[in-house]
Amino acid sequence: MNQVWLYISIFASLISIGAALYLFFWVERQDPGTEKAQEVASWIREGAQTYLKRLYVALTIVSLVLGFIIAVVFSFDLTEVALGNVQITPSSGLRMAIAFISGAICSAIAGYMGMSVAVEANVRTATAANESLNKAFKLSFYAGSVMGLAMVGLAVIGMSVIFLITESADAVLGFSFGASALALLAKAGGGIYTKTADIAADLVGKVEVGIPEDDPRNPAVVADNVGDNVGDVAGMGADIFDSYVASTVAVMLLGAASTSLSSQYVILPLILCTLGIIASLLGIQFVKVGKDGKPGTALNFGTIITTVFFSVLVVILVLLTDINIGILWTTLTGLITGVIIGFTSDYFTSEGHKPVNETARVSDSGAAITIITGYSYGLVSIVPSVIGIAVATLLSFYIAESTGLPGIYGIGISAVGMLSISGMIVSADAYGPIVDNARGIAEMAGMDHKVIEITDTLDAAGNTAKAITKGFSISAAALTVLALFAAYAEVVEATGIEINMSLRDPIVIAGVFLGAMTPPLFSALTMLSVTKNAFEMIEEIRRQFRENPGILAGTQKPDYETCVGLAAQGALTSLVLPAFLAVGLPLLVGFILGPNALGGFLGGAIFTGVIFALLMANAGGLWDNAKKFIETGQYGGVGSDAHKASVVGDTVGDPFKDTAGPSLNTLITVMSLVSSLFAPIIAAFHLF
């Protein structure tokens, strides 16, 4: 029966990938617009492809090196090392290395597909906006769906095929590590790229020279639009791909480690993912702008209807099979918590609610008050999400226990439940940068103001979807790493070593401190990279304006390529230290301080990672929207003292919400996966 489910999963994945390909070609068949619009779009497309090419070349090298290390290390069977019995099985190492590289490749393909359609859809959306909002919305959302459907399809097919061939959850862990390694670099690199360009373009263009957003006279405008694609499409896609796969693998590992569960509970997360794919495929059909012309309502309705479809499918699954009823309740716990946390994030980051309005109001008193108020609300925003995570953790644990399932398995299922509708969530999320780019192209190509008004409306809905996705992905990552944390303990104990993470043990405490230090340090490194790279780009933009006055006069074309090159080079060279932190530091802690300290390390990293991720994502979004709120004509509007202060707040918030914050999910997932993967070796070889 398990094999049948795996074939069903593969079949559903193929449908999902097929639908993504169908939509990809459908988008390509739409009207690409005027020559001028196509020319502008080609600058963005070429910039994005150049960056991704360089990123993927770097990632290929990293993947091959890591793959080789994994192949060597996992050729040693250390399960009986305590008895002095070490066996060499090269096939195991090779299997793990192939799984690792497959994960990286699947993640890369999903990101590449998403970005490829995004850079085609942006200009077509702008052209469609010339006709109607509905047409532009449909085009941009379907283009976003390419990313969503490709991502879940590739993830599930990859995991299913590897499990079908190897019948080992450990091999799927290798697949997950491959996906995570790529995700970390894609997300952090994309985040550094996008904010380098954004901040530099704004500080010189808007603040110093006074030219509007997306003005073609700004030498950084193309890099800014490229950043939307590499950061928000390819980066965010890789991030959720990583969480999606990691949550599934964590539960598979827990299922495999549990002696009280039958084998169907090992593949149950894959079954849930399959139902999620079906729900997303159905839900996407219902995303249509109604008579009220509100794209935000359409996107939210899509999320809710997909949640309902998925819930119904899980009920049917439980009713028609002998799967424990506890699975239904723990899945629903995660699913509902995810949706609630997502919408809670929206409360803290959208205008019309107290946090944004209050931050805008006090901006009249200067940038310092804006920063303090926004930061404080960012801290407050942690509360509902953390309570949500705590409630979901406890509920799913006790529900699972009360229905005869291992409690920790219930927590993992809750994470899978949360991420099961990722197809729909990512579709809505990827829509955002597409319409943002469409707006930029409309500006740069000198399209009619009605096109810009329509793309403005579409863009506002995209920002809301983005806020919801961030809340969703951070919460899901928190539950995922809790499950991975438990999986780590299971893997260590499987080697015969009792793991003890008592806070009375100084080794564990040392690990907790080191772990707690890592997310803030990672955030600092990525944000310092942004400021360093932005500084260089600012100098370049100033140089161009200084040496060629014709650029501002509109008689000379700026040198866009230099700014694109600076952003790409800066982002790639900035990844070395953050990557070491994610992969190297857990291994150092493990091999030096031992498995107990590594457990403490993961605990510390998970807790500060979640807190920092929520704070940064929400505070950044809040500052951004406080500025936008003032720009609608509140508190003096554009040019007022309040506006100047809010611009400072927004600039501070940019690397918070788009560079450091979202990368932290991936950081804690990668560290948890590295620890679980290397746990048997660390258990065998450590200094203390």
Place this chain on the structure above:
Amino acid sequence: MTVHLYFSLIPEALIASMLSPEEFGSYYAVGSKKKTAGQAIFFEIDPHFDSQYFRIKEGISRCVPHEDGEPKASTYISIYRVLEHVPVHALGKLYLVTQDGRTLGIDPSDTVPAMDGGLHLYKEIVPVSPLIASRLNPLEFYDLIVKNPTSLVSLHSIAFTELRLGELADDPEDGQIGDLPYSNLDHLREVLKDLKTKSVATKMVDRASPATFAYRTIKNGFYIGNESAIAFYPMPSSQELREMNYRWWRSANM
């Protein structure tokens, strides 16, 4: 190449140029290597205009193309007391230039807008540039300052615009500021309250008001007059600007 005569209000100057008004606006705001940059307001004036006060013919004769054939962007004829010596009938279109060099041309109107009640805020542009609050409507204000001054303070001629006060015009104490980017709001409210409660007709809001201001704060348009005549240049509505001059409107709202 045709030589144009431009009367710049920010800063006050009479300039001969071989550039068209749009090119001149762009050059004046962003196109110079001499670091002069920023918002500009200027009139194109009758090319046949002459005056004993200015050496216009000499200025025009010096306005010749550069050696490489590039048109001469500017030959300054005067940088002082220009408004005083240019008659209103010589004024052509008024051009408003954003700080990033986008230029909007406005034609004069034969009629001045209907005068409403409430309080007013005037941004004097030339020859002096204070910010004045007043109970007087624009024509009464012009009359008080130029035609029939009742105090020692008077001007030979004036160019000014009325800025929007929004809710503050009727309710200085509690009215919302909306999208008006005025600094030192508490002081503005106090001045407006004084005008409501005391017998003064005008009060200074800011004696060293910045020369430039947000175009979106203009209520009706620009008034320019001397002892013998006044001209009114109506500002298009924001809706019209958005639909007909989107690029300018967008830059003006930065």
